[in-house]
Amino acid sequence: MNGPHDLGGQMGFGPIAPENNEPIFHADWEKRALGLTLCCGAMGHWTIDESRHARENIPPANYLSASYYEIWIRGIDMLLERHGFATREELFSGRMSGAGTAPKRVLQAENVPATLARGGPCERPTGTKPAFAVGDRVRTRNFNPTGHTRLPRYARAKQGIVEVVQGSFVFPDDNAHGRGENPQWLYTVVFDGPEIWGEGADPTLTISIDAWESYLEPL
């Protein structure tokens, strides 16, 4: 979707403002927000792709003014309600009124090290051979899906070169919507700065994205 999250090339956000000796967390609630997000994900009822898409659905004015941990909490609220774990009233009151969905798993403290060490690998075999090879010239598709996609707007309908065939990976555009993992070949595609940004672009700039096969057309 063309949501507020798709920020590449937008203007007006001002300087970067890195913070010297930045602390890992800026408030106690950020620690809890991190842990809550990971614990809720570990129940196993939604994928990382669905959780990204939930965050993308935050109304733009709210998304752009929220800190990232607030974005995560807004996303978790949506997911917990959607999957029947809590009603909106329960979420915002903090008071339980009914049981809701039973979790497949609850992450216990003693299992945290193993769970974090395992992560969530998403490379999967496909029954196909890659359609593109290193050095192939390709064009990214021009589309504006209302659902989840990982092809940024700035990189649509652009010509680039396949630099690496990275393997085959879960396809987020399907997986975010419960349509299955449907793995596809993934390619690192590199673009010249002027192909992306046109007049006045930095001629020393190249940009790459990691693009699933169905994002690409042969040239």
Added chain:
Amino acid sequence: MADHHHHHGHDHDQGHDHPENHYSDMQARVKALESLLSEKGLIDPAAIDAIVETYETRVGPRNGAKVVAKAWSDPAFADWLKRDATAAIASLGFTGRQGEHMRAVFNTPDIHNLVVCTLCSCYPWSVLGLPPVWYKAPAYRSRAVIDPRGVLAEFGVALPEQTRIRVWDSTAELRYLVIPERPAGTEHLDDEALADLVSRDAMIGTGVVRAPEEQA
């Protein structure tokens, strides 16, 4: 939406009003959420403690700095990193969440690499820990791809005009670690001393590594 303007600030405990009111005090919002999920048996608060402790004490940019130092001192390891970064990094004990599929990209005198996630906040947690606020914020995510030299200038990095800049937008599950150039005059340093020179920003590409005498 009709009651949007009515109950600001005094009704965190009501469920019918506009949800926006509930995000004005994040400390209260997250406390309510944790309490609810705990009561429902969906989370173990001690698991949250364990997650926080992991990223406060064990998983952070010192992991990545060890990878860089070894890449500088051990050509066979550097070669392994180029071919299979996930395995090479795992051999040092760094694996797991948001580091499942690692790629190492090497700076050279001709090419400077810069990593961003324009669509969210993808970042190689297993080697760098949790991302800094600026990495997740709109200014960096919007500008890194269109004005990388301007971004670098704000970090105090001025590259020669002819140096090419390669921006890696982390749009999939591959996580990129920049291997900065080893500064001159560090031949006598061991891996531990080398790692001490390597900043988090240098491994994102918003910094470079300077020789010890330049760092003072």
